[in-house]
Amino acid sequence: MVITRNANGIRGVLHATLVAFDKQWNLAITDVLEIWKKKARSKRKIPPGLGTPVPRGTAAAISAVPVVTETPVGGGVWECTRHIPQMMVRGEHIVLVNIVER
Template sequence: MSADHNSDSSTSESEVSACSSSYNPLKALYSDKVKVPVESAPLYENIVQFENAQKKPLEIIPFGKTELVVKREEEKERKRIEEETRLEEKNKQRFAQYGGLVPRKEFKTRNVLTRMGTIDGPLALLSDWVDKRLRVKIVTRKDRGVRGVLHATVVAFDKQWNLALSDVHEIWQKKDKQGKMLPGPGVPVPKGTAATISPVPEVTRTPLGKGVWECTRSIPQLMVRGEHIVLINLLVP
């Protein structure tokens, strides 16, 4: 910009007056002598917004009119609530004649815990043992014959006899013709991150003679599938 544009000494009032025929918009932009013809005139961001305000004065609000914006939003919310109320009342009148014909179904949450309280048959006795926190004896099987015995407290179960156990004491037998001590079933590798998260259960072995060893171990928590269960009865102290 040239220096005369920034100097008010070379600018006359007629050049910065919007109502004058000699109005110079470039000088008016940099001059301090500019006076707004109508100080209460609404302000818009651009010409397009001004043209839209002429067509829709209730939708396009001038800059700085916060109270009008709040009033408009309140009016929209009021109309929305009125419309919802009207539709709700209309639907009530529309379906009033069918109100007593179709019974309403109440859907209840169904999971393992809710089923345990309403179960019938042999599992009802197991549910009673769960409520009373009684110890049970569980005989498990393998592909050929009995695998071992579990002494534990049942925490939860389902209709497939899958059991969630706590404070488990497992007993099983291993036979080795060469007289060696066999590792326990399912013993994880004692190295790595798994051993730091969950310690490896210690297996105690007792010789029974003729190459047979009785193995025992204690497990805090255990999940047993129903297909591996042969018999469950109350553990008599």
């Protein structure tokens, strides 16, 4: 289990299998289940130009875009989850690495 951060605080949790790491704590992980929380659309501040979706191009044809599952938690907050086969996480964004038995 890896807890990640962004500029404002805790971003989310990654449940994964660790493949490799280095002295800066950059992680190469596989079989990743990513869980994070976000505010509902009406509560978030979205700039006018960023609300439109990007059309699918050649990158989507090469690698499938992960499906994000959103479930309401309450109070205008949604819990989002997605499964990613492989991921590399920069050490700068890691808060905590914890061993969890599956």
